[in-house]
Amino acid sequence: MHPTGHQIEVPLEELENKLIQCTDPAFTGNLEVTLSLRPMAAQEVEWRFVTERHVPDPATVTAKLDSGDVTNQRVATVRRWLAEVRGKLLIELPRCKLRASFLKGEMRALKIEEVSQ
Numbered sequence: 599m600h601p602t603g604h605q606i607e608v609p610l611e612e613l614e615n616k617l618i619q620c621t622d623p624a625f626t627g628n629l630e631v632t633l634s635l636r637p638m639a640a641q642e643v644e645w646r647f648v649t650e651r652h653v654p655d656p657a658t659v660t661a662k663l664d665s666g667d668v669t670n671q672r673v674a675t676v677r678r679w680l681a682e683v684r685g686k687l688l689i690e691l692p693r694c695k696l697r698a699s700f701l702k703g704e705m706r707a708l709k710i711e712e713v714s715q
Contacts, residue, residue: 608633616629620703626700628697629698694710695711
């Protein structure tokens, strides 16, 4: 599967290093791995904006408004709308864990399991 614009491939180096540590011939057991997001992940979001301008019909425009008062009012309106969606735009990881099974240091399985809550 190739990542899309809404997906980012997770670097595997840290996982690989931990799995290699489990290859000790004296180790028989499982390694469970879960992922979590750090707050800095939100700083890596790329916003893409597309503006579509609609030109009003000159016959329907009656007068120009004072831009000073309108600007403050419009800014307040934008902020009210943003307050409604705040907390709804989230970056989420699927609730899953990786489970690696080892027998005498030899990796026998690597599975991704869904986790409920």
